[in-house]
Amino acid sequence: MKISEIITGWYKKNRRSLPWRATRDPYRIWLSEVILQQTRISQGTAYYQAFVGRFPDINALAGASEQEVIKLWQGLGYYSRARNLHAAARQVVGDLDGMFPASRDELLNLKGIGPYTAAAIASIAYNEPVAAVDGNVARVISRLFAIDTPVNTPKGEKEISGMAETLLDRDDPGEHNQAMMEFGALQCVPVNPDCHGCPLNSLCRAFAEDRVAELPVKLKKAKIKKRYFTYMVISHQKHTYIERRTSDDIWKELYQFPLTEHDTLPKEEEIPGIVEARIGALPEMLFGGTPHELGKPRFSIYTHEQDRPQYSNEPHDQGKPRFSIHHISEPVKHQLTHQLITARFVHVEITEKGFRAPVGWERVPPEKVGEYPLPRLIDRYLEMEDGAPG
DNA sequence: TACACGTGGAT
DNA sequence: TATCCAAGTGT
Incomplete structure (x- = not known):
């Protein structure tokens, strides 16, 4: 069996039921992805519900004041996300005639949408065959192939994203990407993963080499x-x-x-x-x-x-x-x-x-x-x- | 390219 | 208590 099939099979049994998984609306998927940037699901879910309730579509979001959007975002952190979200909504409504970008390349032109978010939206909402690489995916891949190039460097990112493209199930990229992320979030966790209960352990090079704990390698951050x-x-x-x-x-x-x-x-x-x-x-x-x-x-x-x-x-x-x-x-x-x-x-x-x-x-x-x-x-x-x- | 940008929870 | 981390992006 291919790696993607194993992880997707695992996903079908273990996936969490989350609000944004019940829709194909690109706007709501976008909203969920931005809210979840660098943010735990447990923290972001209530905000997603609040935003969907107050701004059910992109016109509602574009029509609001920036201050109201930031106020609803209060407590979530990284407030540039809220400012960019609002600015992007106005980009779409004002410059794109309300037509939400329908490809990864076009999505990248929106404020607050980078490589990950563009790929996630494009694959989940439009079935575009592009790999979405977030922290979870990087961890899974770095362990599977024992890649010890620091993942937070351009070189490491290229290695990881190259492998992610290779692994991608092009027939169902949205499902594949979500499965990869969920697998990283629940099974291939950062600390003390349950490798013996892992359906990929026989294919995992880090497990074979007993290097799971040391991967992925990350360069240390700046001083506080x-x-x-x-x-x-x-x-x-x-x-x-x-x-x-x-x-x-x-x-x-x-x-x-x-x-x-x-x-x-x-x-x-x-x-x-x-x-x-x-x-x-x-x-x-x-x-x-x-x-x-x-x-x-x-x-x-x-x-x-x-x-x-x-x-x-x-x-x-x-x-x-x-x-x-x-x-x-x-x-x-x-x-x-x-x-x-x-x-x-x-x-x-x-x-x-x-x-x-x-x-x-x-x-x-x-x-x-x-x-x-x-x-x-x-x-x-x-x-x-x-x-x-x- | 390295660094800044929030918050809350886990270890 | 200290450190790390969590569905990254912008500059």
């Missing part, structure tokens, strides 16, 4: 960088302020409380100065400080705990806004693939009546913050705050 954020949760006349992240950095197009970043973790007693630098440094014209207020506190700390640090009140500088710091959170850690973020949330009350937000800040009622797309770090903070106010 540490970043330190201070978020200012501002209270001003029953409103707070948020800003949109626009630079090419993490969380692009998501919202956050006004943020100052540091090279090292600031001590708690440094926080007032940090807030001062951000809020107090705004153009003094905007705050309407008046001379008769000289001598009043520029900022102050309120705390009911005796052993908390106390900060002396400094004389009020003319023209600077007055504010009070009500709470400084402990540092909160948030782990990303290449970054470890340590953040503090500082509750700042601006008591200056003439305060006007600078350009880029959006003035919103606190209860509306949750309607904006937020990084998990901030969303989680909001959840905590809801549970324990103050």
